[in-house]
Amino acid sequence: MHLYQEEAGYLTEEAMRELAARLDLPPIQVTEVATFYDMFRLKPGGRCEIWVCHNLSCALLGAERVIQRLEEALGVSAGETTLDGLFTIKRVECLAACGLAPTIQVGPDYYGPVSHGDVETLVARLREQLAGGDQRAACLLKADG
Amino acid sequence: MSEKILTKRFEIPGYRGALEEYEATGGYQAIAKALKEHTPASLTEIVRRSGLRGRGGAGFPTGVKWGFIPKDPELPKYLVCNADESEPGTFKDRELVMRDPHQLIEGVLLASFAIGCRAAYIYIRGEFIAGARILEQAIRDAAARGLVGKDILGSSFSLDLHVHRGAGAYICGEETALLESLEGKRGLPRLKPPFPATSGLYRKPTVVNNVETLSNLSHIVLRGAEWFSSIGSPKSTGTRIFSVSGHVRRPANYELPIDVSMRELIFEHAGGMRDGRRLKAVIPGGSSVPVLTEQHLDTRMDFESLATVGSMAGSGAVIVMDETTCMVRVGEIVSRFYHHESCGQCTQCREGTAWLHKTLRRIEEGRGRKADLDLLLDICDNMKGKTICPLSDAAAMPIESYLKYFRDEFEQHIVDRACPFGPMDGS
Numbered sequence: 086m087h088l089y090q091e092e093a094g095y096l097t098e099e100a101m102r103e104l105a106a107r108l109d110l111p112p113i114q115v116t117e118v119a120t121f122y123d124m125f126r127l128k129p130g131g132r133c134e135i136w137v138c139h140n141l142s143c144a145l146l147g148a149e150r151v152i153q154r155l156e157e158a159l160g161v162s163a164g165e166t167t168l169d170g171l172f173t174i175k176r177v178e179c180l181a182a183c184g185l186a187p188t189i190q191v192g193p194d195y196y197g198p199v200s201h202g203d204v205e206t207l208v209a210r211l212r213e214q215l216a217g218g219d220q221r222a223a224c225l226l227k228a229d230g
Numbered sequence: 231m232s233e234k235i236l237t238k239r240f241e242i243p244g245y246r247g248a249l250e251e252y253e254a255t256g257g258y259q260a261i262a263k264a265l266k267e268h269t270p271a272s273l274t275e276i277v278r279r280s281g282l283r284g285r286g287g288a289g290f291p292t293g294v295k296w297g298f299i300p301k302d303p304e305l306p307k308y309l310v311c312n313a314d315e316s317e318p319g320t321f322k323d324r325e326l327v328m329r330d331p332h333q334l335i336e337g338v339l340l341a342s343f344a345i346g347c348r349a350a351y352i353y354i355r356g357e358f359i360a361g362a363r364i365l366e367q368a369i370r371d372a373a374a375r376g377l378v379g380k381d382i383l384g385s386s387f388s389l390d391l392h393v394h395r396g397a398g399a400y401i402c403g404e405e406t407a408l409l410e411s412l413e414g415k416r417g418l419p420r421l422k423p424p425f426p427a428t429s430g431l432y433r434k435p436t437v438v439n440n441v442e443t444l445s446n447l448s449h450i451v452l453r454g455a456e457w458f459s460s461i462g463s464p465k466s467t468g469t470r471i472f473s474v475s476g477h478v479r480r481p482a483n484y485e486l487p488i489d490v491s492m493r494e495l496i497f498e499h500a501g502g503m504r505d506g507r508r509l510k511a512v513i514p515g516g517s518s519v520p521v522l523t524e525q526h527l528d529t530r531m532d533f534e535s536l537a538t539v540g541s542m543a544g545s546g547a548v549i550v551m552d553e554t555t556c557m558v559r560v561g562e563i564v565s566r567f568y569h570h571e572s573c574g575q576c577t578q579c580r581e582g583t584a585w586l587h588k589t590l591r592r593i594e595e596g597r598g599r600k601a602d603l604d605l606l607l608d609i610c611d612n613m614k615g616k617t618i619c620p621l622s623d624a625a626a627m628p629i630e631s632y633l634k635y636f637r638d639e640f641e642q643h644i645v646d647r648a649c650p651f652g653p654m655d656g657s
Contacts, residue, residue, distance in 0.1 A: 086397070087356070087395060087397065114415075117416055118414070118415060118416055121399065121416040121417065121573075122356070122396070122397035122398050122399050122417075123397070123398030123399065124356045124357070124397040124398035125397055125398075136357070139563075140318045140517075140563065140567055141318050141319065141476075141513075141517055141549055141560065141563050141564060141567075142318065142319050142475035142476055142481075142549055144559075144563050144654055145475075145476050145477060145549075145551060145555065145654060145656075146476070146477075146656045147654070147655045147656020147657070148656075149653070149654065149655065150653075150655045150656060177357075177398075178316070178318070178400060178567055178570065178571070179316060179317070179318040179319070179320075179517075179567075180357055181315045181316065181320060181321040181323070181324045181355075181357075181358075182321055182324065183318075183319050183320070183321050183473060183475035183476075183481065183547070183549075184321055184473065184474075184475060184481045184482045184483065186475055186476075186481065187656065190357065192359060193359040193360035193363070194360075200656075201656075
Protein backbone atom coordinates (compact mmCIF):
# COMPACT_ATOMS: atom_id res chain seq x y z
CA MET A 86 0.00 0.00 0.00
CA HIS A 87 2.90 2.32 0.74
CA LEU A 88 4.21 1.58 -2.77
CA TYR A 89 0.86 2.22 -4.44
CA GLN A 90 0.58 5.49 -2.55
CA GLU A 91 4.06 6.59 -3.55
CA GLU A 92 3.19 5.92 -7.17
CA ALA A 93 0.10 8.15 -7.43
CA GLY A 94 0.45 10.32 -4.33
CA TYR A 95 -2.64 8.72 -2.82
CA LEU A 96 -4.49 5.42 -2.86
CA THR A 97 -6.67 5.64 -5.91
CA GLU A 98 -9.77 3.48 -6.10
CA GLU A 99 -8.22 1.73 -9.04
CA ALA A 100 -5.08 0.97 -7.03
CA MET A 101 -7.12 -0.48 -4.20
CA ARG A 102 -9.13 -2.64 -6.61
CA GLU A 103 -5.94 -3.85 -8.23
CA LEU A 104 -4.39 -4.62 -4.87
CA ALA A 105 -7.44 -6.59 -3.78
CA ALA A 106 -7.35 -8.61 -7.00
CA ARG A 107 -3.63 -9.30 -6.65
CA LEU A 108 -3.98 -10.50 -3.07
CA ASP A 109 -7.22 -12.31 -3.81
CA LEU A 110 -9.09 -10.34 -1.16
CA PRO A 111 -12.54 -8.77 -1.20
CA PRO A 112 -12.04 -5.02 -1.95
CA ILE A 113 -13.60 -4.09 1.40
CA GLN A 114 -10.62 -5.64 3.21
CA VAL A 115 -8.26 -3.31 1.39
CA THR A 116 -10.52 -0.31 2.02
CA GLU A 117 -10.81 -1.02 5.74
CA VAL A 118 -7.03 -1.12 6.07
CA ALA A 119 -6.58 2.02 3.99
CA THR A 120 -9.02 3.95 6.16
CA PHE A 121 -7.61 2.66 9.48
CA TYR A 122 -4.12 4.14 9.16
CA ASP A 123 -3.38 7.87 9.22
CA MET A 124 -0.63 7.83 6.65
CA PHE A 125 -2.74 6.57 3.76
CA ARG A 126 -4.28 9.30 1.68
CA LEU A 127 -7.60 8.57 0.02
CA LYS A 128 -7.62 11.72 -2.05
CA PRO A 129 -4.88 13.74 -3.73
CA GLY A 130 -2.86 16.07 -1.52
CA GLY A 131 0.16 18.31 -1.80
CA ARG A 132 3.41 17.03 -3.27
CA CYS A 133 4.95 17.84 0.07
CA GLU A 134 3.17 16.99 3.30
CA ILE A 135 4.26 19.09 6.26
CA TRP A 136 3.63 17.20 9.49
CA VAL A 137 3.31 19.38 12.56
CA CYS A 138 3.04 17.63 15.89
CA HIS A 139 0.28 19.03 18.14
CA ASN A 140 0.71 16.54 20.97
CA LEU A 141 1.64 17.46 24.53
CA SER A 142 5.42 18.01 24.49
CA CYS A 143 5.18 20.12 21.34
CA ALA A 144 2.06 21.96 22.52
CA LEU A 145 3.79 22.94 25.79
CA LEU A 146 6.43 24.72 23.73
CA GLY A 147 4.13 26.50 21.32
CA ALA A 148 3.06 24.08 18.58
CA GLU A 149 -0.28 25.86 18.11
CA ARG A 150 1.51 29.11 17.31
CA VAL A 151 3.72 27.28 14.83
CA ILE A 152 0.65 25.81 13.12
CA GLN A 153 -1.01 29.22 13.01
CA ARG A 154 2.08 30.78 11.45
CA LEU A 155 2.36 27.98 8.92
CA GLU A 156 -1.30 28.42 7.97
CA GLU A 157 -0.69 32.13 7.44
CA ALA A 158 2.46 31.53 5.42
CA LEU A 159 0.76 29.07 3.08
CA GLY A 160 -2.71 30.62 3.06
CA VAL A 161 -4.49 27.37 3.91
CA SER A 162 -5.70 25.71 7.09
CA ALA A 163 -4.27 22.54 8.56
CA GLY A 164 -5.69 19.60 6.63
CA GLU A 165 -5.83 21.60 3.40
CA THR A 166 -3.63 21.77 0.32
CA THR A 167 -2.28 24.91 -1.32
CA LEU A 168 -3.82 25.82 -4.69
CA ASP A 169 -0.55 25.17 -6.51
CA GLY A 170 -0.69 21.60 -5.19
CA LEU A 171 2.69 21.86 -3.49
CA PHE A 172 1.93 21.70 0.22
CA THR A 173 -0.50 20.02 2.59
CA ILE A 174 -0.34 20.97 6.27
CA LYS A 175 -1.12 18.03 8.49
CA ARG A 176 -1.60 18.06 12.24
CA VAL A 177 -0.09 14.84 13.55
CA GLU A 178 0.30 13.03 16.85
CA CYS A 179 3.63 12.52 18.61
CA LEU A 180 6.43 11.95 16.07
CA ALA A 181 8.86 10.65 18.71
CA ALA A 182 11.03 13.73 18.38
CA CYS A 183 9.98 15.53 21.58
CA GLY A 184 13.56 16.56 22.31
CA LEU A 185 13.17 18.85 19.29
CA ALA A 186 9.74 20.21 20.30
CA PRO A 187 7.98 21.94 18.69
CA THR A 188 8.70 19.56 15.84
CA ILE A 189 7.94 19.48 12.14
CA GLN A 190 8.67 16.45 9.99
CA VAL A 191 8.83 16.52 6.21
CA GLY A 192 9.58 13.18 4.59
CA PRO A 193 12.63 11.74 6.35
CA ASP A 194 13.71 15.09 7.79
CA TYR A 195 13.04 16.46 11.26
CA TYR A 196 13.03 20.17 12.05
CA GLY A 197 13.07 21.55 15.56
CA PRO A 198 12.83 23.25 17.86
CA VAL A 199 10.80 25.32 15.39
CA SER A 200 9.99 28.79 16.63
CA HIS A 201 7.08 30.52 14.92
CA GLY A 202 9.69 32.88 13.45
CA ASP A 203 11.39 29.98 11.63
CA VAL A 204 8.32 29.03 9.65
CA GLU A 205 8.87 31.30 6.62
CA THR A 206 12.48 30.15 6.29
CA LEU A 207 11.38 26.52 6.42
CA VAL A 208 8.72 27.04 3.76
CA ALA A 209 11.24 28.83 1.51
CA ARG A 210 13.65 25.94 1.95
CA LEU A 211 11.01 23.37 1.06
CA ARG A 212 10.00 25.39 -2.02
CA GLU A 213 13.62 25.37 -3.12
CA GLN A 214 13.88 21.62 -2.59
CA LEU A 215 10.74 20.99 -4.64
CA ALA A 216 11.75 23.40 -7.42
CA GLY A 217 15.23 21.89 -7.56
CA GLY A 218 13.80 18.42 -8.12
CA ASP A 219 15.02 17.24 -4.71
CA GLN A 220 12.75 14.32 -3.88
CA ARG A 221 13.29 14.42 -0.12
CA ALA A 222 10.48 16.82 0.60
CA ALA A 223 8.14 14.93 -1.73
CA CYS A 224 9.13 11.54 -0.48
CA LEU A 225 5.62 10.42 0.31
CA LEU A 226 5.08 10.38 -3.40
CA LYS A 227 8.10 8.73 -4.81
CA ALA A 228 10.62 6.40 -3.24
CA ASP A 229 13.97 8.16 -3.34
CA GLY A 230 16.00 5.67 -1.33
CA MET B 231 28.76 10.19 35.96
CA SER B 232 27.41 6.69 35.63
CA GLU B 233 28.41 4.40 32.82
CA LYS B 234 26.35 4.42 29.66
CA ILE B 235 25.62 1.11 27.98
CA LEU B 236 23.22 1.55 25.09
CA THR B 237 24.28 5.05 24.16
CA LYS B 238 27.99 4.66 24.87
CA ARG B 239 28.89 4.52 21.18
CA PHE B 240 26.99 7.76 20.58
CA GLU B 241 29.83 9.52 22.34
CA ILE B 242 32.51 8.30 19.93
CA PRO B 243 33.31 11.26 17.68
CA GLY B 244 32.00 10.67 14.16
CA TYR B 245 30.26 7.38 15.03
CA ARG B 246 27.49 6.82 12.48
CA GLY B 247 26.50 3.27 13.32
CA ALA B 248 27.96 1.65 10.20
CA LEU B 249 28.80 -2.05 10.32
CA GLU B 250 32.60 -1.54 10.36
CA GLU B 251 32.31 1.01 13.16
CA TYR B 252 30.06 -1.28 15.16
CA GLU B 253 32.40 -4.25 14.72
CA ALA B 254 35.46 -2.17 15.58
CA THR B 255 33.86 -1.38 18.95
CA GLY B 256 33.01 -4.92 19.97
CA GLY B 257 29.93 -5.35 17.82
CA TYR B 258 28.68 -8.84 16.88
CA GLN B 259 31.00 -10.45 19.44
CA ALA B 260 28.03 -11.30 21.62
CA ILE B 261 26.27 -13.35 18.96
CA ALA B 262 29.58 -15.06 18.10
CA LYS B 263 30.02 -15.90 21.78
CA ALA B 264 26.43 -17.07 22.18
CA LEU B 265 26.63 -19.36 19.16
CA LYS B 266 29.83 -20.93 20.50
CA GLU B 267 29.16 -21.12 24.21
CA HIS B 268 25.42 -21.12 24.73
CA THR B 269 22.35 -23.19 24.13
CA PRO B 270 19.03 -21.37 23.76
CA ALA B 271 18.22 -22.45 27.32
CA SER B 272 21.45 -21.14 28.83
CA LEU B 273 21.11 -17.83 26.99
CA THR B 274 17.53 -17.43 28.25
CA GLU B 275 18.75 -18.21 31.75
CA ILE B 276 21.40 -15.45 31.61
CA VAL B 277 18.84 -12.90 30.50
CA ARG B 278 16.44 -14.06 33.20
CA ARG B 279 19.15 -13.74 35.84
CA SER B 280 20.14 -10.28 34.59
CA GLY B 281 16.68 -9.09 35.65
CA LEU B 282 16.17 -7.26 32.33
CA ARG B 283 12.58 -6.02 32.07
CA GLY B 284 10.79 -4.84 28.96
CA ARG B 285 11.42 -1.20 28.15
CA GLY B 286 8.30 -0.70 26.06
CA GLY B 287 5.93 0.08 28.88
CA ALA B 288 4.78 -2.96 30.80
CA GLY B 289 8.15 -3.89 32.31
CA PHE B 290 7.69 -7.65 32.00
CA PRO B 291 10.87 -9.70 32.65
CA THR B 292 12.36 -10.51 29.25
CA GLY B 293 13.87 -13.90 30.09
CA VAL B 294 10.60 -15.07 31.63
CA LYS B 295 8.72 -14.00 28.50
CA TRP B 296 11.09 -16.05 26.34
CA GLY B 297 10.61 -19.00 28.68
CA PHE B 298 6.90 -19.21 27.74
CA ILE B 299 7.76 -20.14 24.15
CA PRO B 300 7.26 -23.87 23.45
CA LYS B 301 10.55 -25.71 22.97
CA ASP B 302 9.39 -27.92 20.08
CA PRO B 303 12.02 -27.29 17.37
CA GLU B 304 9.62 -28.26 14.56
CA LEU B 305 7.06 -25.60 15.49
CA PRO B 306 7.43 -22.29 13.59
CA LYS B 307 7.99 -19.35 15.95
CA TYR B 308 8.62 -15.67 15.49
CA LEU B 309 10.46 -12.83 17.12
CA VAL B 310 8.99 -9.39 16.56
CA CYS B 311 10.77 -6.20 17.49
CA ASN B 312 8.36 -3.44 18.45
CA ALA B 313 9.76 -0.23 16.93
CA ASP B 314 6.37 1.46 16.80
CA GLU B 315 7.43 4.06 19.38
CA SER B 316 4.34 6.27 19.64
CA GLU B 317 3.73 6.91 23.33
CA PRO B 318 3.65 10.71 23.55
CA GLY B 319 6.89 12.01 25.01
CA THR B 320 8.99 8.98 24.03
CA PHE B 321 11.86 9.34 21.56
CA LYS B 322 14.53 6.86 22.64
CA ASP B 323 13.87 4.02 20.19
CA ARG B 324 14.10 6.36 17.21
CA GLU B 325 17.54 7.39 18.37
CA LEU B 326 18.65 3.79 19.00
CA VAL B 327 17.47 2.75 15.52
CA MET B 328 19.05 5.68 13.73
CA ARG B 329 22.34 5.92 15.57
CA ASP B 330 23.20 2.28 16.28
CA PRO B 331 21.06 -0.04 14.12
CA HIS B 332 23.49 -2.97 14.42
CA GLN B 333 23.19 -2.97 18.21
CA LEU B 334 19.49 -3.64 17.67
CA ILE B 335 20.07 -6.23 14.94
CA GLU B 336 22.49 -8.11 17.20
CA GLY B 337 19.84 -8.06 19.92
CA VAL B 338 17.31 -9.49 17.46
CA LEU B 339 19.77 -12.28 16.58
CA LEU B 340 20.34 -13.14 20.23
CA ALA B 341 16.64 -13.18 21.09
CA SER B 342 15.85 -15.25 18.01
CA PHE B 343 18.55 -17.78 18.90
CA ALA B 344 17.19 -18.00 22.44
CA ILE B 345 13.60 -18.72 21.39
CA GLY B 346 14.64 -20.87 18.43
CA CYS B 347 12.97 -18.96 15.62
CA ARG B 348 14.07 -18.70 11.99
CA ALA B 349 12.26 -15.54 11.01
CA ALA B 350 12.09 -12.19 12.76
CA TYR B 351 10.38 -8.91 11.97
CA ILE B 352 11.12 -5.37 12.99
CA TYR B 353 7.79 -3.51 12.98
CA ILE B 354 8.72 0.15 12.65
CA ARG B 355 6.21 2.98 12.71
CA GLY B 356 5.47 4.39 9.28
CA GLU B 357 6.60 7.89 10.20
CA PHE B 358 10.17 6.64 10.84
CA ILE B 359 11.04 7.02 7.19
CA ALA B 360 14.74 7.66 7.77
CA GLY B 361 14.92 5.02 10.50
CA ALA B 362 13.44 2.31 8.26
CA ARG B 363 15.94 3.08 5.51
CA ILE B 364 18.85 2.97 7.93
CA LEU B 365 17.69 -0.39 9.31
CA GLU B 366 17.14 -1.89 5.87
CA GLN B 367 20.63 -0.86 4.79
CA ALA B 368 22.12 -2.20 8.04
CA ILE B 369 20.39 -5.56 7.51
CA ARG B 370 21.73 -5.74 3.93
CA ASP B 371 25.24 -4.96 5.21
CA ALA B 372 24.97 -7.57 7.95
CA ALA B 373 23.63 -10.18 5.52
CA ALA B 374 26.53 -9.53 3.15
CA ARG B 375 28.87 -10.47 6.00
CA GLY B 376 27.03 -13.62 6.96
CA LEU B 377 25.56 -12.12 10.12
CA VAL B 378 21.96 -12.41 8.96
CA GLY B 379 20.55 -15.18 6.78
CA LYS B 380 21.59 -18.79 6.45
CA ASP B 381 24.09 -20.54 8.78
CA ILE B 382 25.08 -17.41 10.66
CA LEU B 383 28.85 -17.23 11.34
CA GLY B 384 29.20 -20.80 10.15
CA SER B 385 26.78 -22.18 12.75
CA SER B 386 23.54 -24.05 12.17
CA PHE B 387 21.55 -20.99 13.27
CA SER B 388 19.72 -19.21 10.45
CA LEU B 389 17.52 -16.14 10.59
CA ASP B 390 15.57 -14.19 8.01
CA LEU B 391 15.07 -10.63 9.19
CA HIS B 392 12.54 -8.25 7.69
CA VAL B 393 11.59 -4.63 8.31
CA HIS B 394 7.86 -3.95 8.17
CA ARG B 395 6.64 -0.36 8.11
CA GLY B 396 3.48 0.66 9.93
CA ALA B 397 1.28 3.43 8.57
CA GLY B 398 0.36 5.67 11.45
CA ALA B 399 -1.65 4.19 14.31
CA TYR B 400 -0.70 4.48 17.98
CA ILE B 401 -2.63 1.33 18.83
CA CYS B 402 -0.16 -0.76 16.81
CA GLY B 403 2.32 -0.34 19.67
CA GLU B 404 0.04 -2.69 21.65
CA GLU B 405 1.55 -6.09 20.91
CA THR B 406 -1.49 -7.94 19.62
CA ALA B 407 -2.59 -4.97 17.47
CA LEU B 408 0.96 -4.89 16.15
CA LEU B 409 0.69 -8.56 15.15
CA GLU B 410 -2.61 -7.92 13.36
CA SER B 411 -1.01 -5.00 11.53
CA LEU B 412 2.03 -7.09 10.63
CA GLU B 413 -0.37 -9.63 9.13
CA GLY B 414 -1.61 -6.84 6.87
CA LYS B 415 -4.82 -6.07 8.70
CA ARG B 416 -6.28 -3.21 10.73
CA GLY B 417 -4.51 -2.86 14.06
CA LEU B 418 -7.28 -4.16 16.31
CA PRO B 419 -6.00 -5.63 19.60
CA ARG B 420 -6.80 -9.28 20.26
CA LEU B 421 -8.39 -10.63 23.37
CA LYS B 422 -5.82 -12.27 25.67
CA PRO B 423 -5.48 -15.16 26.39
CA PRO B 424 -4.25 -16.68 24.22
CA PHE B 425 -1.06 -14.73 24.70
CA PRO B 426 1.39 -14.22 21.82
CA ALA B 427 3.74 -16.78 23.38
CA THR B 428 1.26 -19.49 22.43
CA SER B 429 -0.65 -17.85 19.57
CA GLY B 430 0.99 -14.78 18.07
CA LEU B 431 1.99 -13.90 14.53
CA TYR B 432 0.07 -16.14 12.10
CA ARG B 433 -1.18 -17.87 15.28
CA LYS B 434 2.30 -19.23 16.00
CA PRO B 435 4.28 -18.73 19.24
CA THR B 436 5.72 -15.22 19.14
CA VAL B 437 7.82 -12.97 21.33
CA VAL B 438 7.39 -9.21 20.99
CA ASN B 439 10.26 -7.17 22.46
CA ASN B 440 10.90 -3.44 22.42
CA VAL B 441 13.90 -1.81 20.65
CA GLU B 442 15.60 -0.73 23.88
CA THR B 443 15.06 -4.14 25.47
CA LEU B 444 16.71 -5.92 22.54
CA SER B 445 19.53 -3.37 22.37
CA ASN B 446 20.57 -4.39 25.90
CA LEU B 447 21.13 -8.05 25.03
CA SER B 448 24.60 -7.94 23.47
CA HIS B 449 25.94 -6.18 26.55
CA ILE B 450 24.38 -8.70 28.93
CA VAL B 451 25.87 -11.61 26.96
CA LEU B 452 29.36 -10.10 26.88
CA ARG B 453 29.50 -8.74 30.42
CA GLY B 454 27.27 -11.14 32.29
CA ALA B 455 24.03 -11.21 34.22
CA GLU B 456 25.68 -10.21 37.51
CA TRP B 457 27.22 -7.08 36.01
CA PHE B 458 23.85 -6.01 34.61
CA SER B 459 21.89 -6.71 37.75
CA SER B 460 24.40 -4.73 39.84
CA ILE B 461 23.10 -1.56 38.12
CA GLY B 462 19.81 -0.12 39.34
CA SER B 463 17.68 -1.63 42.10
CA PRO B 464 17.14 -5.33 42.91
CA LYS B 465 13.87 -5.54 40.98
CA SER B 466 14.57 -2.97 38.27
CA THR B 467 18.01 -3.63 36.83
CA GLY B 468 20.22 -1.95 34.29
CA THR B 469 20.05 1.50 32.83
CA ARG B 470 17.13 3.15 31.17
CA ILE B 471 16.96 5.80 28.50
CA PHE B 472 14.74 8.57 29.81
CA SER B 473 13.27 10.85 27.17
CA VAL B 474 12.90 14.20 28.89
CA SER B 475 10.79 16.86 27.20
CA GLY B 476 8.69 19.91 28.01
CA HIS B 477 9.73 22.89 30.09
CA VAL B 478 13.30 21.89 30.90
CA ARG B 479 16.46 23.63 29.78
CA ARG B 480 17.91 20.58 28.00
CA PRO B 481 15.24 18.28 26.61
CA ALA B 482 16.95 15.09 25.38
CA ASN B 483 17.48 11.39 25.99
CA TYR B 484 19.46 10.55 29.12
CA GLU B 485 20.70 7.04 29.80
CA LEU B 486 21.01 6.57 33.54
CA PRO B 487 20.72 3.80 36.13
CA ILE B 488 17.03 2.91 36.15
CA ASP B 489 16.64 3.94 39.79
CA VAL B 490 17.85 7.53 39.36
CA SER B 491 15.72 10.03 41.27
CA MET B 492 13.31 12.26 39.41
CA ARG B 493 15.02 15.28 40.94
CA GLU B 494 18.46 14.28 39.68
CA LEU B 495 17.09 13.48 36.21
CA ILE B 496 15.28 16.78 35.81
CA PHE B 497 17.54 19.18 37.68
CA GLU B 498 21.01 17.77 37.10
CA HIS B 499 20.81 16.06 33.75
CA ALA B 500 18.05 17.94 31.93
CA GLY B 501 19.30 21.28 33.30
CA GLY B 502 16.32 22.14 35.49
CA MET B 503 13.37 24.34 34.65
CA ARG B 504 13.62 26.84 31.81
CA ASP B 505 13.66 30.51 32.77
CA GLY B 506 14.04 29.55 36.43
CA ARG B 507 10.32 28.85 36.70
CA ARG B 508 8.73 26.56 39.24
CA LEU B 509 7.98 22.94 38.49
CA LYS B 510 4.28 22.16 38.53
CA ALA B 511 3.76 18.66 37.20
CA VAL B 512 5.70 15.71 35.82
CA ILE B 513 4.36 12.86 33.71
CA PRO B 514 6.98 10.19 34.46
CA GLY B 515 6.32 7.46 31.90
CA GLY B 516 4.56 8.75 28.80
CA SER B 517 1.20 10.49 28.50
CA SER B 518 -0.72 7.36 29.58
CA VAL B 519 0.48 7.43 33.17
CA PRO B 520 -0.78 9.40 36.18
CA VAL B 521 0.85 12.77 36.77
CA LEU B 522 3.11 13.56 39.73
CA THR B 523 4.03 16.86 41.37
CA GLU B 524 6.85 18.64 43.20
CA GLN B 525 6.25 16.55 46.34
CA HIS B 526 7.30 13.43 44.38
CA LEU B 527 10.64 14.76 43.12
CA ASP B 528 12.67 12.45 45.32
CA THR B 529 10.92 9.37 43.96
CA ARG B 530 13.16 7.01 42.06
CA MET B 531 12.30 6.25 38.44
CA ASP B 532 12.30 2.44 38.66
CA PHE B 533 9.13 0.42 38.13
CA GLU B 534 8.40 -0.24 41.83
CA SER B 535 9.15 3.24 43.17
CA LEU B 536 6.87 4.97 40.68
CA ALA B 537 4.13 2.44 41.35
CA THR B 538 4.41 3.16 45.08
CA VAL B 539 3.50 6.81 44.52
CA GLY B 540 0.57 5.89 42.29
CA SER B 541 2.10 6.33 38.86
CA MET B 542 3.99 4.14 36.40
CA ALA B 543 7.41 3.93 34.75
CA GLY B 544 5.76 3.26 31.39
CA SER B 545 7.94 4.03 28.42
CA GLY B 546 10.45 6.19 30.30
CA ALA B 547 9.13 9.41 28.76
CA VAL B 548 9.30 12.26 31.25
CA ILE B 549 7.19 15.29 30.35
CA VAL B 550 7.93 18.25 32.59
CA MET B 551 5.55 21.18 33.03
CA ASP B 552 6.12 24.51 34.75
CA GLU B 553 3.81 26.82 36.68
CA THR B 554 2.46 28.49 33.52
CA THR B 555 0.81 25.24 32.38
CA CYS B 556 -2.96 24.85 32.43
CA MET B 557 -3.75 21.29 33.51
CA VAL B 558 -7.21 21.40 31.94
CA ARG B 559 -5.59 22.22 28.60
CA VAL B 560 -3.14 19.35 29.19
CA GLY B 561 -6.10 17.06 29.81
CA GLU B 562 -7.78 18.30 26.66
CA ILE B 563 -4.68 17.57 24.55
CA VAL B 564 -4.10 14.16 26.11
CA SER B 565 -7.75 13.12 25.76
CA ARG B 566 -7.88 14.38 22.17
CA PHE B 567 -5.01 12.03 21.42
CA TYR B 568 -6.63 8.93 22.92
CA HIS B 569 -9.93 9.79 21.28
CA HIS B 570 -8.14 9.97 17.91
CA GLU B 571 -6.26 6.72 18.51
CA SER B 572 -9.01 4.53 19.96
CA CYS B 573 -9.49 1.66 17.52
CA GLY B 574 -13.23 1.63 18.19
CA GLN B 575 -13.64 -2.06 19.05
CA CYS B 576 -14.81 -1.57 22.63
CA THR B 577 -17.68 0.73 23.49
CA GLN B 578 -16.17 1.92 26.78
CA CYS B 579 -13.09 3.21 25.00
CA ARG B 580 -14.66 4.45 21.77
CA GLU B 581 -17.34 6.42 23.61
CA GLY B 582 -15.37 7.18 26.76
CA THR B 583 -12.42 8.80 25.00
CA ALA B 584 -14.83 10.96 22.98
CA TRP B 585 -16.73 12.00 26.10
CA LEU B 586 -13.55 12.82 28.00
CA HIS B 587 -12.28 14.99 25.19
CA LYS B 588 -15.60 16.74 24.68
CA THR B 589 -16.05 17.46 28.39
CA LEU B 590 -12.49 18.68 28.91
CA ARG B 591 -12.71 20.94 25.86
CA ARG B 592 -15.93 22.40 27.22
CA ILE B 593 -14.30 23.17 30.58
CA GLU B 594 -11.19 24.66 28.96
CA GLU B 595 -13.31 26.90 26.75
CA GLY B 596 -15.26 28.25 29.72
CA ARG B 597 -18.43 26.30 29.04
CA GLY B 598 -17.96 23.78 31.83
CA ARG B 599 -20.74 22.81 34.22
CA LYS B 600 -20.50 22.11 37.92
CA ALA B 601 -21.42 18.48 37.39
CA ASP B 602 -18.64 18.00 34.83
CA LEU B 603 -15.95 17.03 37.33
CA ASP B 604 -17.96 14.15 38.72
CA LEU B 605 -18.98 13.28 35.18
CA LEU B 606 -15.30 13.02 34.20
CA LEU B 607 -14.58 10.70 37.12
CA ASP B 608 -17.63 8.62 36.29
CA ILE B 609 -16.53 8.26 32.66
CA CYS B 610 -13.02 7.25 33.79
CA ASP B 611 -14.46 4.68 36.15
CA ASN B 612 -16.46 3.15 33.31
CA MET B 613 -13.39 2.98 31.07
CA LYS B 614 -10.94 1.21 33.35
CA GLY B 615 -10.38 -2.53 33.28
CA LYS B 616 -13.33 -3.15 30.99
CA THR B 617 -11.79 -3.35 27.54
CA ILE B 618 -9.76 -5.69 25.33
CA CYS B 619 -6.57 -3.63 25.54
CA PRO B 620 -5.17 -1.04 27.95
CA LEU B 621 -5.71 2.04 25.73
CA SER B 622 -8.93 2.81 27.57
CA ASP B 623 -7.17 2.70 30.94
CA ALA B 624 -4.34 4.77 29.47
CA ALA B 625 -6.85 7.46 28.53
CA ALA B 626 -8.64 7.44 31.88
CA MET B 627 -5.78 7.22 34.40
CA PRO B 628 -4.10 10.54 33.54
CA ILE B 629 -7.36 12.49 33.68
CA GLU B 630 -8.18 11.06 37.11
CA SER B 631 -4.75 12.11 38.33
CA TYR B 632 -5.09 15.67 37.00
CA LEU B 633 -8.33 15.94 38.95
CA LYS B 634 -6.71 14.46 42.03
CA TYR B 635 -3.89 16.99 42.18
CA PHE B 636 -5.38 20.00 40.40
CA ARG B 637 -9.11 19.90 41.12
CA ASP B 638 -9.06 23.57 42.17
CA GLU B 639 -7.87 24.52 38.75
CA PHE B 640 -10.72 22.65 37.06
CA GLU B 641 -13.22 24.28 39.44
CA GLN B 642 -11.81 27.72 38.72
CA HIS B 643 -12.35 27.22 34.99
CA ILE B 644 -15.99 26.40 35.66
CA VAL B 645 -16.64 29.23 38.14
CA ASP B 646 -14.79 31.89 36.10
CA ARG B 647 -16.22 30.56 32.83
CA ALA B 648 -12.73 31.02 31.34
CA CYS B 649 -9.22 29.61 31.43
CA PRO B 650 -7.13 31.56 33.96
CA PHE B 651 -3.91 30.81 32.08
CA GLY B 652 -2.42 32.49 29.04
CA PRO B 653 -2.26 30.69 25.69
CA MET B 654 0.13 27.76 25.51
CA ASP B 655 2.41 29.53 23.07
CA GLY B 656 5.81 28.46 24.27
CA SER B 657 6.63 31.72 26.05
